[in-house]
Amino acid sequence: MANVTxxxxxxxxxxxxxxxxxxxxxLxxxxxxxxxxxxxxxQDGECGSCLVEVQHLSRNKYAIALTEKEKELLKQLGKITKAEVTDAxxxxxxxxxxxxxxxFVRNEEILVTFEGDQTLP
Ligand code: FES
Known part of the structure; x- marks a missing residue:
């Protein structure tokens, strides 16, 4: 079971x-x-609106699957380095x-933080 905070x-x-x-x-x-x-x-890895920070709390180690689109956009946004891509x-x-x-959420425990739209309640 995935446990997502x-x-x-x-x-x-x-x-x-x-x-x-x-x-x-x-996610x-x-x-x-x-x-x-x-x-x-x-919803297709092109706009960057859904950027989140993910902390892994469980010890389960999974192969990290970054799509090409995700890698490219994270690079453009300055949120991932070449070294981090290689490490992943x-x-x-x-x-x-x-x-x-x-x-894609797997059987893991993660903490997800995001800024969000400040105008929402
Ligand atoms: Fe556009 Fe995720 S909603 S990149």
């Missing part, structure tokens, strides 16, 4: 959700299913920043 200045408190297999999908899909206000637009692909070291629409 969302934290943001636009939320009154942190929210932890448990996503069972089949109920998972992308953005999990957030939307639980009414977590992660901003998004394209070669050593399974998760980068700090991800795109929620490109991140």
């Amino acid at each position: 969302f934290s943001s200045p636009v939320m009154s408190k942190d929210v932890t959700v448990y996503a069972v297999a089949g109920d998972r999908g992308t 953005l899909a999990v957030a939307k299913a639980h009414k977590i206000p992660i901003p998004f637009d394209c 692909e070669v050593n399974d070291m998760p980068p700090h920043y991800r795109l929620a629409c490109q991140y």
Whole structure:
């Protein structure tokens, strides 16, 4: 089971959700299913609206799957270095920043933080 905690200045408190297999999908899909206000637009790794910071709290180590689109956009946004890409692909070291629409939630415990739209309640 995935254990995902969302934290943001636009939320009154942190929210932890448990996503069972089949109920998972992308981090953005999990957030939307639980009414977590992660901003998004394209949902296709092209706009960068869904940028989040991900901290891995569990010890499960998975191969890090960064799509080409995600790598390119994170580079453009200055949120990932070449060294971090190599570390992710070669050593399974998760980068700090991800795109929620490109991140597939697995059986892991993560803390997801995002800025969000300050105009939301
Ligand atoms: Fe556009 Fe994720 S919603 S990059």
